[in-house]
Amino acid sequence: QVQLVESGGGVVQPGRSLRLSCAASGFTFSDYGMFWVRQAPGKGLEWVTLIWYDGSNKYYADSVKGRFTISRDNSKNMLFLQIHGLRGDDTAVYYCARALANSGNWLGLDLWGQGTLVTVSA
């Protein structure tokens, strides 16, 4: 079954760290770039970070640069998001998503996980 399953969310105190995971199955994970997208409660979608299919390039939204690190393990079909220095405005559902691409251009995110909720609260 083609799917992405996130895990690792929870309630975390401000300033603490957290690692989110995304398990991919049913497709050749190493062929795809991957994104993390988050959605604060009642708000819209926000792109967080992306990583190329081979992990060679990573890009971050300004709002998370320096605190978030994306990585992947293609041998285990896993995507990760390491978050340091959690803040209240990081409270959101975090989705991992598979990216369609063609000749080096991203086209769209065609497969999404169910999301994992991160709540930053004292």
Next chain:
Amino acid sequence: DIQLTQSPSFLSASVGDRVTITCRASQGVGRWLAWYQQKPGKAPSLLIHTASTLQSGVPSRFSGSGSGTDFTLTISSLQPEDCGTYYCQQFDGFPTFGQGTKLEIQ
């Protein structure tokens, strides 16, 4: 960063109506624009990529058009299951999303 502005932010329409949502970019993005539908409590689902290419499995009543700074998502005949929030996303620079358009069925 490239800003995307969707209009309207909220839309109420009846079954069978033709519905149009627009997405305007703060600078040209070519045709590197996608549209998504999101139902409450669910992950978004890709409808259209590259401005006008219908994603596999998406009903043909959905269509997209535009290039540069102005894009349109059209639902030719609204169905009850089309309620939800619609987002555009550009991929020309760092990816950004529009703020969303909530579509309600009257």
